[in-house]
Amino acid sequence: MSVAPPATRTVPFHVPHTAERQDAYLRRVLDSGDLDGDGPFTARAGELLSEMTGARHVLLTPSCTHALEIAALLLDLAPGDEVVMPSFTFAPTASAFALRGAVPVFVDCRPDTLTLDESALEAAITERTRAVVAVHYAGVAGDLGAIRRVADAHGVPVVEDNAHGLGASYRGSPLGGVGALATLSFHATKNVHCGKGGALLVNDDALVDRATIIRDRGTNRHQYFRGQVDKYRWVELGSSYILPEPLAALLAAQLEEFDAVQARRHAVWDTYHRALPEWAADQGVALPTVPEDNAHSAHLYHLVLPSAADRAALLRHLADRGVQATFHFQPLHTSPAGVRHGRAAPGGCPVTERVADRLVRLPLHTALSDAQAEQVVDALRSFRTGAVRAADREDPR
Numbered sequence: 001m002s003v004a005p006p007a008t009r010t011v012p013f014h015v016p017h018t019a020e021r022q023d024a025y026l027r028r029v030l031d032s033g034d035l036d037g038d039g040p041f042t043a044r045a046g047e048l049l050s051e052m053t054g055a056r057h058v059l060l061t062p063s064c065t066h067a068l069e070i071a072a073l074l075l076d077l078a079p080g081d082e083v084v085m086p087s088f089t090f091a092p093t094a095s096a097f098a099l100r101g102a103v104p105v106f107v108d109c110r111p112d113t114l115t116l117d118e119s120a121l122e123a124a125i126t127e128r129t130r131a132v133v134a135v136h137y138a139g140v141a142g143d144l145g146a147i148r149r150v151a152d153a154h155g156v157p158v159v160e161d162n163a164h165g166l167g168a169s170y171r172g173s174p175l176g177g178v179g180a181l182a183t184l185s186f187h188a189t190k191n192v193h194c195g196k197g198g199a200l201l202v203n204d205d206a207l208v209d210r211a212t213i214i215r216d217r218g219t220n221r222h223q224y225f226r227g228q229v230d231k232y233r234w235v236e237l238g239s240s241y242i243l244p245e246p247l248a249a250l251l252a253a254q255l256e257e258f259d260a261v262q263a264r265r266h267a268v269w270d271t272y273h274r275a276l277p278e279w280a281a282d283q284g285v286a287l288p289t290v291p292e293d294n295a296h297s298a299h300l301y302h303l304v305l306p307s308a309a310d311r312a313a314l315l316r317h318l319a320d321r322g323v324q325a326t327f328h329f330q331p332l333h334t335s336p337a338g339v340r341h342g343r344a345a346p347g348g349c350p351v352t353e354r355v356a357d358r359l360v361r362l363p364l365h366t367a368l369s370d371a372q373a374e375q376v377v378d379a380l381r382s383f384r385t386g387a388v389r390a391a392d393r394e395d396p397r
C-alpha cells in the first residue's frame, strides 16, 4: 500500500512577472488619451530591445505570431514555395508561412539542444526553398553558424524565431540580431511580457520600409506622418499589426527590469542544474544542454525522460508533491495541419517524435522562492524511472 506524501504548498508552473513601474506607466498612457500605438512607450521599448539584441530596427507587434506573419509577407512567398524549419516548435512558426501558401518543410531537431539539426538541413533545401527558420528552443541557438552557412550557400535568408531567447547569445552575438529577420514574444508565459505582445526585428535595412507598411494595414501612413506624402494610401498587402500603447507601457516597465528578471531566472535554472545531474544520470534522464558558444536565456528548464510512461509517472509524482510541471511542443510534421500543409524533410523527424513524448518542463519564474526550487528538486530526487528498460537508459533520447 502506498503512503500519501505529506500535504505541501503548490509550486506553480508559471507566474507572470510583475514590474514595479507598470501600473504608473499604464496610468500615464490612459491619462494621455493616446492609446493607439507607436507612442513614447513603444519608442522606449524599441530602444531597449535594440540595445539588448543589436537589431537594427524593432517593430512592436501584438504577438510573435503576428511578427512571423509580417516576415512571411516580406518574403513575397508564392504558393508552392518552401520554408524550412524544425518540427519541434509551436504551430505559428509554420502557420505564418502556410497562410501565404508556402509549404513548411520540417527538419528534425538535435538530440542535445533540441534546435534544428544543421546536419539534416542541406537535404531539406530544394530550388523552391525561400527561407530557413531557426527556432531557439529554450533560448538556446544550437549551431546557428552552421545553419547560416547552409542558408547562405543557397542564397536564402535565416529568420530567427526567437520567442524564447531574449537575452541569449550565440558566439557573443545576441539572438535576434543574427538573421535577416527575427521575432520575439511577450506573451504572459515569457520572461518579460505585456500579456500578449511581440516584435519583429529587422536586420536588413532594405526590408524595413515594407515591414512598417505591412504592420500598418498595408498603408504608407508613417510616411504621411513624416510629411513624405500628402495623403496615405493602401500600398501593400498588410494588416493591423501595431501593438496598442497601453501594452507597450507594460512592456517598457518589464524591459527596464530585464536584468533583475534574468538574474532571478538564472538563479533558479542554476539551482536545478547543480542539484539534478547525479539523479538524472542514475535515472537515465537528460538535462538541458547549452553548448559552450551559446549563452541561454533561462526561459525553460526541461528534462527528457527515458520513456513516455516515465514522463506520465513523473508528472503524477510531481503533482502529488505540489509541483506543477508540464510537457511542451507536439511534432508539427505529424500534426493534422502539418500533414495537410507541410511535409517532413528527407530522413523524417525521429528525434522530435521521441523528445515530444518524453519532455517535462519544470516551474521557472521570478516569483519562485529558493524553498520552492528545493521542493521541486526534492520531489524529483524521490522519483525513480522504474519501468525503464536498461537499453533505453543508455540513450534517453
Ligand SMILES: Cc1ncc(COP(=O)(O)O)c(C=O)c1O
Binding pocket: 063, 064, 065, 066, 089, 090, 092, 093, 135, 161, 163, 164, 184, 185, 186, 187, 197, 198
Ligand atoms: C517557438 C515559438 N514561436 C512562436 C510562438 C508564438 O508566440 P506568441 O504567443 O507571442 O504569438 C511561441 C509561443 O510560445 C513559441 O514558443
